[in-house]
Amino acid sequence: MIIKRPNGKWRVQVKYRSRVVADRTFDRRGDAVRWEVEQKRLLHSGEFVAPAAGRITVRELADEFREARKGQVSVRAWESDESALRVHVVPAFGKFPISSVTPPLVERFLVDLAVSRSVRTAARVRTTLRGLFRYAVRTRRLQVSPAELVPLPHPDSRTGKVVEVDPFTVAALLDVVDTQRKLSPGGADITLVLALTGLRFGELRGLRVRDVVSVPYPGIVVKRSIPQSGLTGAVIERATTKSGRSRMVPLSEMVLPVVTKAAEGKEPNDLLFPAPEGGYLHAQNWRRQIHWNTTGLGRRPHDLRHTAASLWIAAGVDIKTVSSWLGHSTAKLTLDTYGHLMGTDADRAALDRVNKALGNPMGTQQPKSSDSESGGEA
Numbered sequence: 001m002i003i004k005r006p007n008g009k010w011r012v013q014v015k016y017r018s019r020v021v022a023d024r025t026f027d028r029r030g031d032a033v034r035w036e037v038e039q040k041r042l043l044h045s046g047e048f049v050a051p052a053a054g055r056i057t058v059r060e061l062a063d064e065f066r067e068a069r070k071g072q073v074s075v076r077a078w079e080s081d082e083s084a085l086r087v088h089v090v091p092a093f094g095k096f097p098i099s100s101v102t103p104p105l106v107e108r109f110l111v112d113l114a115v116s117r118s119v120r121t122a123a124r125v126r127t128t129l130r131g132l133f134r135y136a137v138r139t140r141r142l143q144v145s146p147a148e149l150v151p152l153p154h155p156d157s158r159t160g161k162v163v164e165v166d167p168f169t170v171a172a173l174l175d176v177v178d179t180q181r182k183l184s185p186g187g188a189d190i191t192l193v194l195a196l197t198g199l200r201f202g203e204l205r206g207l208r209v210r211d212v213v214s215v216p217y218p219g220i221v222v223k224r225s226i227p228q229s230g231l232t233g234a235v236i237e238r239a240t241t242k243s244g245r246s247r248m249v250p251l252s253e254m255v256l257p258v259v260t261k262a263a264e265g266k267e268p269n270d271l272l273f274p275a276p277e278g279g280y281l282h283a284q285n286w287r288r289q290i291h292w293n294t295t296g297l298g299r300r301p302h303d304l305r306h307t308a309a310s311l312w313i314a315a316g317v318d319i320k321t322v323s324s325w326l327g328h329s330t331a332k333l334t335l336d337t338y339g340h341l342m343g344t345d346a347d348r349a350a351l352d353r354v355n356k357a358l359g360n361p362m363g364t365q366q367p368k369s370s371d372s373e374s375g376g377e378a
Contacts, residue, residue: 012026055097057095058101122153130147168307183295192255193258194305205226205235207271218256219251222241223241224241
């Protein structure tokens, strides 16, 4: 229903079952007509969202979202969202009605976060924002999420604090393992297994002896991940992997003896790598045993997973197979993460030509000096 008001403006009231569900005033009648037609279309299609629904604040929506997520996602995922909401989202947008949050506002917020904290933090918070506003759309508070299509910022690396992949070389890895073996032989074995299988720590924690197989080749069947709460440190029982799918990870000749030794004398259902006192292995205890902060060469434990990926790629394993071994959801994720480590045949051929031009045809010999070519004459 469109009514002309005494001040010359046009008021539109949209009713549903004799109740006004939308009310808005326009300067021009044409705008009022178009808006009324669109609201009725949304009502008939089931897409209608009452304007009043968007008046709930981001803080109120965040509280509701947190409660709704409990029991529906893993504890680690819930804790990640809770932290992002409490530390970043609510302080920035808490008092805003959700309908006032726009894509440019979200994009500016993420850029500032990437510069002041890191791109990795911005990516994590963007994931939470998308979940939050998808919930608002699903519960009929908004028609469209303002965070859905916002790109991830990539500021200058000097200020963006980009966390880069920093794998070990084989030589560096073996040096690290030798150093750690003097502190804790079992802890050093864990380091080697993580670096040569690419397992997440929660996946290694959940391995059972029966998961070690020899057919069709020596490997580990990764069926479950046992994550650890970042807030309480409690180990969280879970029957599946992060992706919900099992996978097979091969065991190279360098790591196979370590895994075989770990399985010796145990029952099929026993933990393959238990804590020294029994039960599940805790990541912080392992780090303390091997003095990771001093023996890890400045890298993060997660760089052991990157090490496995980089070694596989250097060996010529195709990206789809690497993705499968790592348990990534898509090969694109693997390519985005490790694509810069891949070299093509054309790259190698070009490097050979450069080496030949520099007098180093094998890529290993040093070019002769002018003194040696001239017989050492001055």
